[in-house]
Amino acid sequence: MKASQLAEHLNGNLIGEDLEVKGINAIPLANENEVVFVDSRRRIEELKVSRAKVVLCPEELADLIKDRSVIRVKDVRVAFAKATELFAKKERFYMGVSSLAFIEEGAIIKEPCSIYPWVYVEQGAVIEKEVIIYPGVFIGAGSVIGEGSVIFPNAVIYPGCKIGKNCIVHAGVVIGADGFGYAQEPHEGGFKNIKIYHFGGVEIGDNVEIGANSTIDRAVFGNTVIKEGTKIDNLVQVGHNVRIGRHSILVSHTAIGGSALIEDYVMLAGQVGIAPSSKIGKGARVAAKSGVVGEIPAGADVAGIPAIKASTWRRAVVIFEKLPEIYKKIRKLLKDL
Secondary structure (H helix, E strand, C coil): HHHHHHHCCCCCCCCCCEEEECCCCCCCCCCCCEEECCCCCCHHHCCCCCCCCCCEEHHHHHHHHCCCCCECCCCCHHHHHHHHHHHCCCCCCCCCCCCCEEEEECEEEECCCCEEECEEEEECCCECCEEEEECCCCCCCCCCCCCCCCCCCEEEECCEECCCCEECCCCCCCCCEECEEEEEEEECCCEEEEEEHHHHHHHHECCCCEEECCCCCCCCCEEEECCCCEECCCCCCECCCCEEECCCCEECCCCCCCEECCCCCCEEECCCECCCCCCCCCEECCCCCCCCCCCCCCCCEEEEECCHHHHHHHHHHHHHHHHHHHHHHHHHHHHHH
């Protein structure tokens, strides 16, 4: 496409020659017909040795870039994301249902779709049109895979789970396994664990992405819910009866205990732990390695174990580092007294 077409798609303004662009790449790797993005003055220095002739940049940096065509945008990271989506889109070819897939009687398959070899679909499952299911996937009885969704190899969708439209479920994901629920009965001076069976399901909204080897447990009753637009990284655990709102972000190694409520637009950084039945308000952000117990207000930034106001936690960390020195001074003061 022409740079002017790309600029229009990104709600930007083109400054310079209207060149043809065929892709997007990193600054040191780009060819002459690939667009790159610049988000800082440091990257402008890197740009001097790049072959790229078309540059995405924020409005405040546009005048600093010479001898190249510039697409000036308000938010370069958002523009970059939209450009990657544009160049990544490929024409889908739907191969139909492979003769090596096993489709039980009573399953509903709507074409066009692609169901690869070694897929197993149980009775009562519904596969909507334009779905792609890769080898080794299991789709349980009564589950629904929404239109345009993609299920990558070796994912497991237990019975009674619903996945919305245009979702991406990466390799090794497990949706709908029983939650970790046991009652403890006294037994010979200790206790034995009595399993609590789970009768609910999982409901996933449209445009949700679930990273490789993540797990989402079914509810005891009702549904574990993940609403539209939420993005889940690899190796994330979502417990039974958890409810996650719209357009939230869950980074790798996050674990959410049963019945927790995560409202819309929440960001959970890496290795965050959420205790069962906790609540995180709309737009809150939880720093990496934090532990949440109880309730986090809407819009709050928190950190630490247990999670507290992030600014307070940062000051506490500084003091913690100085505790040995402070302790020595206190001992000396006490001795002098």
